[in-house]
Each structure stands twice: as structure tokens, then as C-alpha cells.
Amino acid sequence: xxxxxxxxxxxxxxxxxxxxxxxxxxxxxxxxxxxxxxxxxxxxxxxxxxxxxxxxxxxxxxxxxxxxxxxxxxxxxxxxxxxxxxxxxxxxxxxxxxxxxxxxxxxxxxxxxxxxxxxxxxxxxxxxxxxxxxxxxxxxxxxxxxxxxxxxxxxxxxxxxxxxxxxxxxxxxxxxxxxxxxxxxxxxxxxxxxxxxxxxxxxxxxxxxxxxxxxxxxxxxxxxxxxxxxxxxxxxxxxxxxxxxxxxxxxxxxxxxxxxx
Amino acid sequence: xxxxxxxxxxxxxxxxxxxxxxxxxxxxxxxxxxxxxxxxxxxxxxxxxxxxxxxxxxxxxxxxxxxxxxxxxxxxxxxxxxxxxxxxxxxxxxxxxxxxxxxxxxxxxxxxxxxxxxxxxxxxxxxxxxxxxxxxxxxxxxxxxxxxxxxxxxxxxxxxxxxxxxxxxxxxxxxxxxxxxxxxxxxxxxxxxxxxxxxxxxxxxxxxxxxxxxxxxxxxxxxxxxxxxxxxxxxxxxxxxxxxxxxxxxxxxxxxxxxxxxxxxxxxxxxxxxxxxxxxxxxxxxxxxxxxxxxxxxxxxxxx
Ligand SMILES: Cc1cc2nc3c(=O)[nH]c(=O)nc-3n(C[C@H](O)[C@H](O)[C@H](O)COP(=O)(O)OP(=O)(O)OC[C@H]3O[C@@H](n4cnc5c(N)ncnc54)[C@H](O)[C@@H]3O)c2cc1C
Ligand SMILES: Cc1cc2nc3c(=O)[nH]c(=O)nc-3n(C[C@H](O)[C@H](O)[C@H](O)COP(=O)(O)O)c2cc1C
Ligand code: FES
Numbered sequence: 059x060x061x062x063x064x065x066x067x068x069x070x071x072x073x074x075x076x077x078x079x080x081x082x083x084x085x086x087x088x089x090x091x092x093x094x095x096x097x098x099x100x101x102x103x104x105x106x107x108x109x110x111x112x113x114x115x116x117x118x119x120x121x122x123x124x125x126x127x128x129x130x131x132x133x134x135x136x137x138x139x140x141x142x143x144x145x146x147x148x149x150x151x152x153x154x155x156x157x158x159x160x161x162x163x164x165x166x167x168x169x170x171x172x173x174x175x176x177x178x179x180x181x182x183x184x185x186x187x188x189x190x191x192x193x194x195x196x197x198x199x200x201x202x203x204x205x206x207x208x209x210x211x212x213x214x215x216x217x218x219x220x221x222x223x224x225x226x227x228x229x230x231x232x233x234x235x236x237x238x239x240x241x242x243x244x245x246x247x248x249x250x251x252x253x254x255x256x257x258x259x260x261x262x263x264x265x266x267x268x269x270x271x272x273x274x275x276x277x278x279x280x281x282x283x284x285x286x287x288x289x290x291x292x293x294x295x296x297x298x299x300x301x302x303x304x305x306x307x308x309x310x311x312x313x314x315x316x317x318x319x
Numbered sequence: 320x321x322x323x324x325x326x327x328x329x330x331x332x333x334x335x336x337x338x339x340x341x342x343x344x345x346x347x348x349x350x351x352x353x354x355x356x357x358x359x360x361x362x363x364x365x366x367x368x369x370x371x372x373x374x375x376x377x378x379x380x381x382x383x384x385x386x387x388x389x390x391x392x393x394x395x396x397x398x399x400x401x402x403x404x405x406x407x408x409x410x411x412x413x414x415x416x417x418x419x420x421x422x423x424x425x426x427x428x429x430x431x432x433x434x435x436x437x438x439x440x441x442x443x444x445x446x447x448x449x450x451x452x453x454x455x456x457x458x459x460x461x462x463x464x465x466x467x468x469x470x471x472x473x474x475x476x477x478x479x480x481x482x483x484x485x486x487x488x489x490x491x492x493x494x495x496x497x498x499x500x501x502x503x504x505x506x507x508x509x510x511x512x513x514x515x516x517x518x519x520x521x522x523x524x525x526x527x528x529x530x531x532x533x534x535x536x537x538x539x540x541x542x543x544x545x546x547x548x549x550x551x552x553x554x555x556x557x558x559x560x561x562x563x564x565x566x567x568x569x570x571x572x573x574x575x576x577x578x579x580x581x582x583x584x585x586x587x588x589x590x591x592x593x594x595x596x597x598x599x600x601x602x603x604x605x606x607x608x609x610x611x612x613x614x615x616x617x618x619x620x621x622x623x
Contacts, residue, residue: 060354110384282591286347288393289382298375
């Protein structure tokens with residue numbers, strides 16, 4: 059069940075310039091509804107000026123503690139305000155929203171997932187990597203960033219996954235794009251991806267060419283986040299579908315992306 | 320002294336438990352908000368714009384945030400009237416508050432046919448006719464921008480729809496009073512106003528329009544003063560009830576429209592910001608009446 063919930067900022071840190079890692083706590087753990095990897099929240103920007111809520115992925119959840127983590131990139135007025143929050147402030151959220159990634163209940167030995175994240179797109183993949191790890195599988199994760207300073211959540215991922223890094227300037231890991239990493243071309247049973255659209259299109263093109271199932275998380279602009287306004291639509295093989303309710307995670311076969319990124 | 324004040328209103332032949340409705344296109348089919356609002360606590364809700372044939376709407380991007388509001392260019396995406404009848408209507412059967420269908424069309428005959436198909440549904444006692452749609456047979460100019468066009472749709476629908484007929488007016492006209500009078504003469508039971516104001520926004524960094532359609536409809540608190548003014552003018556001129564909307568966020572905002580002459584109100588864009596807004600507006604109106612010792616909401620209507 060979706061709800062409107064006030065949560066308190068209990069920690070905020072700057073993992074890289076222009077990003078914030080925000081840990082929020084509910085008044086009591088039981089107030090935090092169950093959230094699945096790939097779902098998102100609609101955050102009210104506490105500046106009394108930004109009109110609409112902003113959609114932000116659920117980066118991590120601790121149901122025991124009643125905490126929820128967001129990873130935010132300063133992309134404009136609203137997200138900048140979030141990056142400058144301080145501990146003790148209250149955020150109003152609508153959550154949990156959308157359909158996330160599906161992970162097999164009891165994965166067998168053929169389940170060998172690859173998670174590919176670019177920039178702030180790594181956010182939903184952390185909770186996903188944890189969920190996969192909790193089911194006894196250590197996934198491969200490729201984190202793409204502009205430079206070493208922009209590599210996000212590396213330690214957190216390393217606790218639950220095999221981590222590979224690519225940077226555009228070669229300052230860490232493999233020099234180039236996520237698709238240039240040798241680990242990317244290893245055999246995987248499924249690819250889960252979130253990042254800038256050109257990156258997701260390149261990953262999708264590879265997956266399609268190699269017949270690997272592939273799921274991408276889209277970031278279309280949203281107003282309601284509830285399937286009511288029809289502003290966030292993506293063109294799919296079944297016509298215009300709302301990213302906020304049918305997605306944000308889509309099977310690439312449902313999308314009308316061309317094979318050329 | 321502190322009896323519960325009465326919120327019941329009569330929209331002509333349509334009694335409502337309270338004056339708060341939802342605006343078409345902002346509340347889906349109601350079910351999207353069921354986790355946040357007891358749908359039966361509302362006067363009623365107006366569902367998404369419904370057309371004869373299914374429509375895919377306009378290409379993405381369809382929205383842009385603007386100061387205290389937003390632009391949209393959804394383009395009436397909907398599954399068509401038969402989809403509503405077969406797949407949505409059955410899911411609304413447990414709801415006791417009024418369900419009003421917003422009807423749109425590209426030609427007069429389309430409006431009429433949608434009404435004809437809705438007629439057998441006994442839970443649908445009222446329709447709201449959106450006359451802001453472009454008339455494809457008349458070069459795409461919206462029906463609602465001339466008194467003649469507005470009257471033609473209203474007359475045709477009147478002949479096909481025996482229930483309550485609400486006609487929704489476009490603010491993108493020189494004299495909304497003239498349009499409202501034409502609609503009243505053509506047989507409408509009530510008018511609702513305002514639909515969105517035509518607007519435009521440009522992404523200067525990318526040097527391109529924010530919307531795929533370049534222009535779109537402005538809504539939200541930014542339009543409220545325009546809407547209150549139009550409701551006041553129209554309510555003074557008409558004898559049929561007026562439903563006011565445009566930027567309502569609270570009971571206070573709703574009361575502005577009621578004091579300007581509206582019998583009922585609709586909450587629109589603010590549902591996106593506060594999904595529980597509609598139920599809160601009802602409570603806040605009630606609190607106002609208690610605080611001011613007013614026993615009946617109807618005492619406040621049109622006092623300005
Ligand atoms: C399902 C989903 C999950 C997301 N998860 C995260 C996340 O975990 N962390 C994060 O930092 N960001 C995330 N985003 C993107 C984030 O919502 C946008 O960056 C934010 O809305 C921009 O708002 P703003 O006020 O900062 O910028 P604005 O001033 O509104 O706009 C700045 C720029 O961002 C673009 N923009 C505006 N809204 C969006 C949007 N919804 N999506 C993409 N670009 C947008 C505008 O076109 C403009 O160019 C997610 C988006 C979606 C839809
Ligand atoms: C996303 C969106 C979709 C809308 N769709 C419709 C529609 O299908 N039919 C209609 O008559 N009005 C539609 N409207 C207009 C609203 O019902 C309302 O008239 C307008 O938004 C002003 O009210 P508000 O400021 O409270 O939103 C839409 C508005 C928005 C924001
Ligand atoms: S954001 Fe409103 S329908 Fe998706």
C-alpha cells in the first residue's frame with residue numbers, strides 16, 4: 059500500500075562533488091512500507107517554492123531500522139535543495155511507487171546477473187544487489203563514472219557483489235564506457251541497467267544482439283507518480299505506457315528503442 | 320451550537336454530499352488515489368477525458384513545471400469509451416460518491432455517440448463535456464472558443480443525454496460570459512470553469528520548447544486568480560449552477576470560488592503534490608464553517 063510519510067534526515071554525506079547520500083528514518087520502523095528494488099519515492103522539495111514532487115530511486119532500505127537511503131545528483135533546483143539538507147530536517151515522501159526489478163525467489167545455478175549503472179543510475183542497483191545477494195548469489199556489477207572522484211557507492215557494492223569500474227577519463231578501472239569493460243562481455247543470464255539513456259541504449263543493443271534478457275530503469279519526467287496524469291509516458295510496443303506505474307523498470311523488448319544507440 | 324455544519328449542495332438536479340469534486344485528467348479513475356483518499360468522502364469525482372476511439376495522446380515530453388504550476392500536453396490519451404465501459408466502470412461499482420465522466424470529441428457526432436454509449440450505465444448520472452477540444456472538421460479550432468461552436472456541441476449532447484449535463488468552459492476566449500450564456504441557452508444544467516490556460520515554456524539551455532507540442536495547458540495555483548475572476552463573472556450572469564476550479568490546494572482556496580459564486584469546486588493539479596488533497600479540502604471547508612459559526616455551506620455561495 060502506498061502512503062504519504064514524513065521521514066527525518068538522520069545522515070547526509072557527499073560521496074562525490076555534486077552528489078548527496080541521504081539516510082532517512084521513519085518515526086518507527088513499522089511505518090515504513092515494504093519497498094522492492096527498483097521502486098522509487100516522490101519527494102516534496104522542502105523549499106516552499108518547487109511546486110511538483112521529484113522522483114528519486116530507492117537506493118537502500120533497512121526494514122529493521124526503518125531507514126531508507128537516497129542517492130541524489132544535483133541536476134537542478136529541486137535536487138540541489140536535497141543535496142543541501144541537514145540532519146534533523148524532515149522530508150515528506152510518497153512511497154513506494156512503480157514496479158521494480160524482478161529477482162527469482164529461488165535462483166538456480168544458471169542465474170548469473172550483471173548489474174550496470176552509470177552516474178547516479180547506480181542508486182536503484184544497490185538495493186537490487188543486496189536483494190540478489192540475500193538469495194545466495196553474488197552478482198557482477200559494473201559502475202561507470204566520469205572519473206575516479208565520481209565513482210559512487212563502491213564500498214557498499216563490494217560488500218554484496220563483484221565490482222568492476224569504468225571511467226571516461228581512465229582515472230580508475232577500465233578507461234571508457236561500461237560496455238568497454240571485459241566483464242561486460244562475459245556470459246550473464248540477465249542484465250539489469252540504470253543510467254543515462256545513451257548508456258542504457260548501448261547496453262540494450264548488446265543484450266539484444268546476444269539474446270540476453272535485459273531490464274532498464276527509465277527516468278522520464280513525472281508529475282503525479284501515480285498513473286493519473288499520463289505525463290511520464292514511454293512509447294512501447296503496446297503504445298504509450300506510464301513509466302511511473304508500468305515501470306520505471308522495463309524489459310527492453312517492450313521498448314521501441316532502435317538497435318543503434 | 321457546535322453541530323456539524325451541512326456541506327451538502329445541489330448542482331441543479333444533481334445532489335452532492337459535499338461540494339468537492341476532482342478535476343478531469345488529474346485524478347485518473349479515482350482508483351489511483353484509493354490508498355490516500357476515501358473516495359466516498361468526496362462529493363464526487365470526474366474521470367479522465369473519454370473519447371469515442373482510443374487515443375495515444377501527444378509524444379513525450381508532455382509536461383513542464385512552471386512557477387506555482389505546470390504545463391501539460393497529454394493530448395487526451397485514453398482507452399476510448401468502450402474501454403471505460405468494459406474495463407473501468409465495473410471496478411468503480413463499490414463507490415458511493417458521484418462518478419462523472421468527462422467527454423471529449425473531435426466532432427459533434429463523436430460527443431453524441433460517447434453519450435449514447437454511456438447512457439445505460441446507471442451509476443453515471445452526470446457528464447462533463449469538455450468543449451476545449453479542437454474541432455477537426457472546422458480547421459481544428461476549439462468548439463469552446465465561439466458561442467456558436469459551444470452551443471452546437473451543447474445542443475447536440477443535450478438531445479442525447481437525459482442526465483445532468485455539465486459543460487466545461489475554456490478560459491482561452493475574449494468573453495467567457497458570452498460562451499457561458501450560449502451554453503446555458505443550449506440546455507446545459509451547469510457549467511464548470513476553468514480548463515487550462517494556453518501557455519508555453521522554453522528550455523533556454525537546450526534552446527527548444529519544453530513540450531513536444533510547443534504550447535500546452537497551464538494549471539495549478541498560478542491560474543487561480545484568473546479562474547476566480549471568471550467564476551465570479553459567469554456566476555453573476557447565469558441562472559444555472561457554476562462549478563469552480565483552477566489551482567485549488569486547500570479549503571481556503573475552495574471557499575474563494577464558493578464566495579465568488581460556485582456551487583461546487585474541483586481539485587486538479589494539486590492532487591499530484593498532495594495525493595490526499597481532496598479529502599483535506601473537505602475537512603478544511605468544514606473546519607472553516609465551524610470556526611465561523613456557519614451551519615450551511617450554501618450561506619456562503621456568491622456573497623461577493
Ligand atoms: C523513476 C525515477 C527515478 C529517479 N531516481 C533518481 C535518483 O535516484 N537520484 C537522482 O539524483 N535522480 C533521480 N531521478 C532524476 C530526478 O528525478 C531529476 O533529476 C529531478 O527530477 C530533477 O529535478 P530538479 O528540480 O533538480 O531539476 P529541474 O530544475 O526540474 O530540471 C533540471 C534538469 O533535469 C531535467 N529533469 C527534470 N525532471 C527530470 C526527471 N524526472 N528525470 C530526469 N530529468 C529530469 C530537466 O529537463 C532539466 O534539464 C529519477 C527520475 C525518475 C523518473
Ligand atoms: C495532466 C492534466 C490532464 C488534464 N486532462 C484533462 C482532460 O482530459 N479533460 C479536461 O476537461 N480537463 C483536463 N485537464 C484540466 C483540468 O481538469 C483543470 O481544468 C485544470 O487543470 C485547472 O485546474 P487545476 O489548476 O486545479 O489543475 C487536465 C489537466 C492536467 C494538469
Ligand atoms: S507521472 Fe503521472 S502518470 Fe506517471
